[in-house]
Amino acid sequence: MDERSALGLLAGWVDAAGDDAAVIDGLVITTDMLHARTDFPGGTTRYTAGWRSIGASLSDVAAMGGTATAAVAAYGAPAFDAEEIAAFVDGANDVCDLTGAAYVGGDLDDHDEFTVAGTVVGRVDDPVFRHGAAPGDAVYVTGTLGRTGAAIREFERGNVERGNELFRFEPRVATGRRLAGVASAMMDSSDGLARSLHQLAAASDCGFAVEWDRLPVDRAVDAVADDDAARRELSTFFGEDFELVFTGPRAAVESTRGALGAPITRIGRVTDDGVLADGDPLPDRGYSH
Amino acid sequence: MDERSALGLLAGWVDAAGDDAAVIDGLVITTDMLHARTDFPGGTTRYTAGWRSIGASLSDVAAMGGTATAAVAAYGAPAFDAEEIAAFVDGANDVCDLTGAAYVGGDLDDHDEFTVAGTVVGRVDDPVFRHGAAPGDAVYVTGTLGRTGAAIREFERGNVERGNELFRFEPRVATGRRLAGVASAMMDSSDGLARSLHQLAAASDCGFAVEWDRLPVDRAVDAVADDDAARRELSTFFGEDFELVFTGPRAAVESTRGALGAPITRIGRVTDDGVLADGDPLPDRGYSH
Structure with missing residues (x-):
């Protein structure tokens, strides 16, 4: 089990x-x-x-x-x-x-x-759960993806100072608080973006369509990834980045953008079913811990 | 360290x-x-x-x-x-x-x-701290002492069912709640009665005089202790019993006795300094974990 x-x-x-x-x-x-x-x-x-x-x-x-x-x-x-x-x-x-x-x-x-x-x-007075995402909503992430995966590579290469720096992240408490009442569903990306989308899809009984080019991949990933496959692995599947992945009506979310205290990126939209990236199924795999 | x-x-x-x-x-x-x-x-x-x-x-x-x-x-x-x-x-x-x-x-x-x-x-609105015990207060414990020490002996002897039974204890939440506003100082006995008294003494800048014969030693101790020394070791020093050790004016504490939901035993009194049992120093040793 x-x-x-x-x-x-x-x-x-x-x-x-x-x-x-x-x-x-x-x-x-x-x-x-x-x-x-x-x-x-x-x-x-x-x-x-x-x-x-x-x-x-x-x-x-x-x-x-x-x-x-x-x-x-x-x-x-x-x-x-x-x-x-x-x-x-x-x-x-x-x-x-x-x-x-x-x-x-x-x-x-x-x-x-x-x-x-x-x-x-x-x-918490008005909790945001994993269920609640509705087809037509947009899907967003805070910050950047892949910092932890890049950190592990830096540790492996002996770049301990850089690894530690990448390992420390800013928890998105103020941002999450501000999104309560606006986001329809939310979780953090600790299991990786791909698995997070699958978990939101299961909890909300919906699907997702995201675009690879929209993902806010951290620059630290470029320093350690040799090709696109490695880049996707670290940013999408590796996990432990502790960013927020959330859904909501696009206009409502955009109206909060300046007040969130963290950058957000719209990476796609909520659909009826299936979790797709550029039209292809996005595997349900990620960090198990 | x-x-x-x-x-x-x-x-x-x-x-x-x-x-x-x-x-x-x-x-x-x-x-x-x-x-x-x-x-x-x-x-x-x-x-x-x-x-x-x-x-x-x-x-x-x-x-x-x-x-x-x-x-x-x-x-x-x-x-x-x-x-x-x-x-x-x-x-x-x-x-x-x-x-x-x-x-x-x-x-x-x-x-x-x-x-x-x-x-x-x-x-908690009115927390009871370890400091606050005053000379003249009485000192009490809830329940009995030595269950966990006896449990370990039973496990060692292969009496697993009995060991498990003794290992499960009733946390004194209702009793502690009722004692708020009555007890002058309180802690639990997880480090053993002896060390608990020393810790209360240090926090409250006081001493204790307790009487060996007053200690509510659990009957389970008698089943595994061969002599008085072993009995004292298990009941007083072994620790991990999770009973409350508390001080307070005797009359005030006694007036709550029927409403505490747990038996309490007066084991001695708060003094100016020194932690004594029957007049002899009680060593400051117990469970380190």
Whole structure:
């Protein structure tokens, strides 16, 4: 049984587990576990790890259209090094500062493998779910795609500083908040653009038609991709970029453009069924973690 | 650097990190990481693991005098077995049901070692902190002491069913809530009674005088302890019992006794300094995790 099936199973028992975050009683809450083997390539600093592990959960709150109140982390490591913990907390604090959340501490645990579970709590009055996209809506993404895929390549090449820089991202909390009431469906791109579109299509019972040339591929991808195939792989399938993928009436979305606090790009439109790029089926594959 | 020093370091950067849970903006939030090597002896069922990992955080909310709203878990395991996940969620749901919280899902992560991070969010208007104990107050504990120490012995002896039973505990959320405004200081006994008293003493700048004969040692301890030394070790130092340790004016506390929803035992009194049991220093040692 793979992770997605298991998640689906979980989703059957509890409301909202299939969305980016759970919503209950006016609160939005989400947790993410990251660890050395799968999430922190060699060279990842503890500062970046703190930023990224809390940022992943902040992005989930953004995807629900919520405001972020507080973040905690459970930090498991083979040793408790004061400088490493200080750097981790600095990273957690700095990413929180971008979103108005407060990092309020957590738990330290003796663990053989560096493992972090970040949790963010916020408030949401008018959540945006994955369902709600309607044929005729436009589909957008925030920011650029492919930063994390490019970061992994930079780490592999020993460009550790550049890898860390690309690994830190700005959670789109303010943007997601502003889109509440405007976007018809939203999620973050942590599983990659392709899988995100498939998940939105399944939740909204719709399809998508996007255009390759419209995708806002990050310049960092060009530095590491040798050809178009590699470029598409990193920007569309690799995932973990933590941008927002959302749908909505084009005019309504465009009227918010100047107030969103992040660049957005219209990449296509919502259709009745099928997930297509330039008319060809876009495979439902991406990051499994 | 050991965990406690590191936690102290963290506490210097963020308010309330040194308490059982963080309090911000009317919310109380706490996270705990548990994993196979140190927290789940062989024979621990996934049901018990779900119960215990969420229960640990519910206990922290109890210790602040808060109400529990929602719980999430990040579940890391080498394989995603549907029955195991179902059992875990059942345990998480059942412990939540005892406290009025809702288990609202979480994250699944591929991890070599079974690792869980539970997080609970609640609300608190009048938090009870570790500071506030005053000489002349009485000191109390809820429930009984030594269940977890006894559970470990039962697991070691192959009495797996009994071990699991003892491993599941009732988080004292309703009791902690009722004690808000009455208790002068409170924490949970997850580090053991001895260390809890030392931590309360340090936070409140006071001392304690307790009496060995007053300690409510669980009957399960008698089944596994061969002598008084073993009995004291399991009940006082072993920890992870998740009972509340609190102080307050004796008359005020006694007037709430019938409404607390859990038995409480007066084990001694708050003094000016020193942590003593029957007049002898009580060592500051306990569970490090």
